[in-house]
Amino acid sequence: MSIDTPTRAAQTSTPILPALAERWSPRSFAADAPIDEQKLAAAIEAARWSASAANSQPWRFIVARRGSTAFTQIAATLAPGNLAWAASAGALVVGAYEIAGPDGTPRPWAQYDLGQAMAHFAVQAHASGLHVHTMGGFDADAVSAAFDLPSGVRPLTVTAVGTVAPAHLLGDERLIARETAPRVRRPLEEIVLIDD
Ligand SMILES: Cc1cc2nc3c(=O)[nH]c(=O)nc-3n(C[C@H](O)[C@H](O)[C@H](O)COP(=O)(O)O)c2cc1C
Numbered sequence: 479m480s481i482d483t484p485t486r487a488a489q490t491s492t493p494i495l496p497a498l499a500e501r502w503s504p505r506s507f508a509a510d511a512p513i514d515e516q517k518l519a520a521a522i523e524a525a526r527w528s529a530s531a532a533n534s535q536p537w538r539f540i541v542a543r544r545g546s547t548a549f550t551q552i553a554a555t556l557a558p559g560n561l562a563w564a565a566s567a568g569a570l571v572v573g574a575y576e577i578a579g580p581d582g583t584p585r586p587w588a589q590y591d592l593g594q595a596m597a598h599f600a601v602q603a604h605a606s607g608l609h610v611h612t613m614g615g616f617d618a619d620a621v622s623a624a625f626d627l628p629s630g631v632r633p634l635t636v637t638a639v640g641t642v643a644p645a646h647l648l649g650d651e652r653l654i655a656r657e658t659a660p661r662v663r664r665p666l667e668e669i670v671l672i673d674d
Contacts, residue, residue, distance in 0.1 A: 486661055501604040502661060503611040504642045505563040505653055511641035513543055513568030517606040518639065522571075524602030530591035534579065537588075537595045538631050540572035540621075544640075551624040552636060557615035560636075563648060564613065568640030571599070572621055573612075574633040592634055599637070609642040 486502040488494075522539065530536065542548035544567065552570045553561060564570065573596050575588040585591075600610040613636045621633040645657040 488661060488663070491666060497601050497605040501600055501610070504609050504645075505611065505657055506643045506645050506648045507563070507566040507568065507609070507638060508641040508643040509544075509566035511568055511643075513640055514606075514608065517603065517608050518569060520606060521599045521603040521608065521610075521639065524598040525595040528591070528595040528598045530594070531585065531587035534576075534585055534588070534591065536576040536585050537592045538574040538576065540574070540625060540633075541569060542571070543569050548625075552616075552621065555617040555620040555624065556613065556636065557617075560613045560615045562650070563653065564611070564636070564638040566640070566643070567611075567638035568608075569638075571637045571639060572625075572633050573635040573637060574621075574627065574631050577630050577632055589634060596635065596637060599639075603639055607641075608639055610637055610639045612637045 486500070488499045490499055518541070522541065525537065525539070526535075528537075540548060540552065542552050544565075549570055552572060553565050556564055573592050575592040576585060577588060578584050596612060600612070603610045614634075616633075616636045618633040621627070621636075622629075622631075627633070645654050648654050648657060
């Protein structure tokens with residue numbers, strides 16, 4: 479936790495696992511911190527052990543460390559508002575999914591499975607001291623083209639992972655305000671439709 483970033487822990491209505499409450503998505507990443515390889519490997523391993531429909535494991539990842547060619551290629555596909563901060567992350571991870579099995583059977587839950595795998599990734603990373611920020615704002619077709627992905631593998635997200643840095647290093651006032659604003663969620667009564 480950086481000194482100028484107040485605690486970001488969720489104000490939960492009942493206690494939850496610390497790693498879940500404390501996980502949050504920063505934009506201020508330390509541009510001089512290399513990614514910790516062991517922690518990155520553990521996050522990918524956590525994703526690998528996520529549940530999936532019929533254990534189909536449709537997730538596919540592109541893991542790129544800052545400074546690598548792949549990192550530059552992924553960064554080039556980010557929406558400008560994301561590139562402004564995500565280029566400082568220690569690594570960028572493309573989350574992609576297979577749309578169908580080897581016999582052509584569609585995988586209707588593949589996006590769900592990928593999302594759950596990335597949730598594992600985020601919580602494992604956070605528990606080990608890394609921070610994670612997932613983005614939908616990128617050009618998926620450009621990622622497919624850059625890495626020559628098969629047509630049955632669709633990029634869905636790019637996730638920045640690395641070491642959090644003090645919010646003021648973002649420079650931009652609007653970004654700093656977002657970085658330090660209270661974290662909010664809809665009330666339970668709004669999201670639990672029936673609780674019989
Ligand atoms: C699928 C997905 C797409 C997202 N896309 C973006 C994005 O393009 N840019 C961004 O700054 N944050 C993005 N976010 C981050 C969310 O805005 C963030 O998780 C949300 O505001 C809750 O904040 P928290 O993660 O700190 O609890 C995305 C998150 C997810 C899960």
